[in-house]
Amino acid sequence: xxxxxxxxxxxxxxxxxxxxxxxxxxxxxxxxxxxxxxxxxxxxxxxxxxxxxxxxxxxxxxxxxxxxxxxxxxxxxxxxxxxxxxxxxxxxxxxxxxxxxxxxxxxxxxxxxxxxxxxxxxxxxxxxxxxxxxxxxxxxxxxxxxxxxxxxxxxxxxxxxxxxxxxxxxxxxxxxxxxxxxxxxxxxxxxxxxxxxxxxxxxxxxxxxxxxxxxxxxxxxxxxxxxxxxxxxxxxxxxxxxxxxxxxxxxxxxxxxxxxxxxxxxxxxxxxxxxxxxxxxxxxxxxxxxxxxxxxxxxxxxxxxxxxxxxxxxxxxxxxxxxxxxxxxxxxxxxxxxxxxxxxxxxxxxxxxxxxxxxxxxxxxxxxxxxxxxxxxxxxxxxxxxxxxxxxxxxxxxxxxxxxxxxxxxxxxxxxxxxxxxxxxxxxxxxxxxxxxxxxxxxxxxxxxxxxxxxxxxxxxxxxxxxxxxxxx
Ligand code: TYD
Ligand code: MG
Numbered sequence: 001x002x003x004x005x006x007x008x009x010x011x012x013x014x015x016x017x018x019x020x021x022x023x024x025x026x027x028x029x030x031x032x033x034x035x036x037x038x039x040x041x042x043x044x045x046x047x048x049x050x051x052x053x054x055x056x057x058x059x060x061x062x063x064x065x066x067x068x069x070x071x072x073x074x075x076x077x078x079x080x081x082x083x084x085x086x087x088x089x090x091x092x093x094x095x096x097x098x099x100x101x102x103x104x105x106x107x108x109x110x111x112x113x114x115x116x117x118x119x120x121x122x123x124x125x126x127x128x129x130x131x132x133x134x135x136x137x138x139x140x141x142x143x144x145x146x147x148x149x150x151x152x153x154x155x156x157x158x159x160x161x162x163x164x165x166x167x168x169x170x171x172x173x174x175x176x177x178x179x180x181x182x183x184x185x186x187x188x189x190x191x192x193x194x195x196x197x198x199x200x201x202x203x204x205x206x207x208x209x210x211x212x213x214x215x216x217x218x219x220x221x222x223x224x225x226x227x228x229x230x231x232x233x234x235x236x237x238x239x240x241x242x243x244x245x246x247x248x249x250x251x252x253x254x255x256x257x258x259x260x261x262x263x264x265x266x267x268x269x270x271x272x273x274x275x276x277x278x279x280x281x282x283x284x285x286x287x288x289x290x291x292x293x294x295x296x297x298x299x300x301x302x303x304x305x306x307x308x309x310x311x312x313x314x315x316x317x318x319x320x321x322x323x324x325x326x327x328x329x330x331x332x333x334x335x336x337x338x339x340x341x342x343x344x345x346x347x348x349x350x351x352x353x354x355x356x357x358x359x360x361x362x363x364x365x366x367x368x369x370x371x372x373x374x375x376x377x378x379x380x381x382x383x384x385x386x387x388x389x390x391x392x393x394x395x396x397x398x399x400x401x402x403x404x405x406x407x408x409x410x411x412x413x414x415x416x417x418x419x420x421x422x423x424x425x426x427x428x429x430x431x432x433x434x435x436x437x438x439x440x441x442x443x444x445x446x447x448x449x450x451x452x453x454x455x456x457x458x459x460x461x462x463x464x465x466x467x468x469x470x471x472x473x
Contacts, residue, residue, distance in 0.1 A: 009034040010204050015242035037198045037205035072126065072183065072224065075113035075151070078279060078289040079106075081319075082251060082264050084272010087183070090222035091271060092215045094189075094243050096229040097253035102262055103228050104132075106253065106280070106287050107185050108140065109147050110226075114183060115160035116152065125160045126182035129175070133167040133191030140165075147286035167201065169194040169210035173217050180221055186214060188228035189243060204242055211246050244268060255282070259378035261296060262287065265318075276319035294434055297325040297377035310397030313407040313436060314389030315427035316381055322423065322430035324407070326376040327386065329393035334370040345375025346390065347382065354390050354412060361416030362449050364398060385421035387412035388440060388451070395452055403438070403455065407431040410442040416449055418442035 010017045012035050016027035024031050071086030080086050087093070097103050107130075114126040132140050140163050162181065166172050169192045176184055186192065189211060193201035197209045211227065218225035229243055244250045248270040255262040264278040279290045290296060299311065310329045315322050327346075334340065343351045351373050359366045373390060375381055388408035396403045409427050410418040420442040421427075431439050445451045 007036060009036055010208070011035075012204050013241075015204050015208060015245075035199070035203070035205070070222075072114065074110055076110065076278070076289050077291060079110070079264065082266050082276045082278040083249065084266075084269055084276070087224045087226075088248070088271045089224055090219050091224050091249060092211075092218055092247040093224065093226045093249040093251060094229055094247040095226060095251045095253060096231050096244075099230050100257065101253050101255050102280075102282050102287055103253055104134070104187050105143065105147065105282070106262075106264075107187060107226060107228065108144055109151060109286055111161055111183070111185055112144060112148055113151055127160050127162070127179075128183045128185070129162045129164070129179055129181040130185045130187070131172055131175070132163065132165050132187050134188060135165070137163045137165050150283070150285040150288070167192050169206075169213055170196065172210075173213045176214075176217050176223065176225075177221070181223060184214075184218065184223055184225045186225065186227045188230055190230050208242050208246075211243050215246060254380060256378040261378045263379065273319060277321070293323065297323055297375075297379050299326045299328065299376040307402035307404045309400045309402045310393055312389045312393040312396060312403055313405075313431070314381070314386040315407055315409050315431050316379075316383045316386055317421075317423040317427060318383075322427045323379070324430055324434055324436070325379055325381065325386075327389045327393045328374045328376060329390070329397045330372040331366070331369050331394055331397040334368060336370070339367065340370040340372075342370075342372045344373075345378070345380055346373060346386065350387075351390060353414075354387055355394065357412055357414060357416050357448065358391055358394060361447070362395075362452050364395065366394075366398070369398065383421075384411040384419075385409055385427065388418060388442075388448070391448055392440070392451070392455070395455065399456065401455065405436045406438040406440065407436045408440045408451075410440070410445075412448055416447050418445055418447060418451070 008017050008019060009021045011025040011027060011030065011033045013030045013033045014025065014028035016025050018034065021034050021036070025033050070089040072089070073086045074080055083093070095103050095107065111128045111130050115128045116125060130140065162179070164175065166175070172186065172192065189207055190202040192210045193206045194209055197205045199205045214225055214227065227243065227247065244267070249266065250268040252265045252267050253262055254265065260281045260283065262280040262282055264280065266272070266274050266276050268274060279293045279296065280287045281290055298313070312327050313324055314327055315324050341348065341352060341355070351371070355366045355371060358364045371394060373393070388410040391412060392403060392406065392408045409421060409424065411421050413419055424441060424443070428439055428441065440451055
């Protein structure tokens, strides 16, 4: 019996679908975002999936092969860690990030190294299919030659990496089913489209349909599939948002345009821990992994003898690792009725809250000051354990007191109380390892006020620094 074409309305913001048009999306509340799309059931045999995909039958639990044993270990230990121990066969991984952050470069390096068979003792080389919808195969080849020098030390013959420039989702599925490679990389989901769905490439309907087809074929042949998704500055565009519900693992590659540091985070992982991070550097010839990023997030002055007011270190916990990061603050008298708060690398509202706590409980005249807060090294911090560090940096700049090699590790509450944060021992150990001796924690001090009083009584005072004479407070 031939099925009728299905008409659906899909929210362009969040991907909610409904059989009828609605003015307001019940899922995300956005107005006028429902767009019609049609799946014409008879256009392609792949549209229903029946020709390629057999119907799965229930299996006994014991008969199902355990997936833990079949992980592909990549050359990059940082990537393995973020994935929870390697790439699980048949898993769908989304790598999201701003355009130009280095997703294609990282994946090409992964493809090159896997197809050379450097990583695994059991298998000589993996067959990798790299589908590029953004660049021509010649462009990818040019980049491959460049990064191969970094990975292997020279240009090498590589017979196991297959490149194709394709944007037709159904053709891609057919290619995968024909070739059955060990790993598929699709760069990027925003460029693929299918005749079976209306709408331009990158629209929710297209992204959803294409991803669904890829994931189904990946699951059926147990081929791991890596999908690239761009994110725009306006927030998560339709693509990655819809996708993150469909895939097993969501990785986010972040980094500033003009800094080299790239941080790979797992936001969702069905096969491992989340919030794990991997650190890379974007170099001239590709991405390099950094397994001990000791000095990476410290500004050039953090380790020097001459200590500058406004600089304090925090020890932040990312996944299972602690990193020492420098927080810089600059506090100056404002000329504006609404003082400025310019913040990068941490949540602006969190900083506002901390400034309010400092003003109320420590009597600092911050309502007449412009405050600028910055995280060195391009790291974005969400850990509440950095609160004390931010407060200390602000205080240090306001009073013009240089805090010598000081690390603040505590969450600050609304009443100005300090709270012990998770993984304290690990954070303290990391600080000591790097030679930072003044470690302020909630175990030693109960309130923010107590800490600041000790600081002003020269407990952590650098004798060379002079108090700010302009400051009346
Ligand atoms: P790319 O991997 O194309 O980013 P994405 O796929 O996430 O959009 O990276 C593009 C940027 O990286 C570009 O600005 C140039 C820079 N780059 C390097 O610095 N070194 C390199 O070896 C390569 C290949 C790119
Ligand atoms: Mg790219």
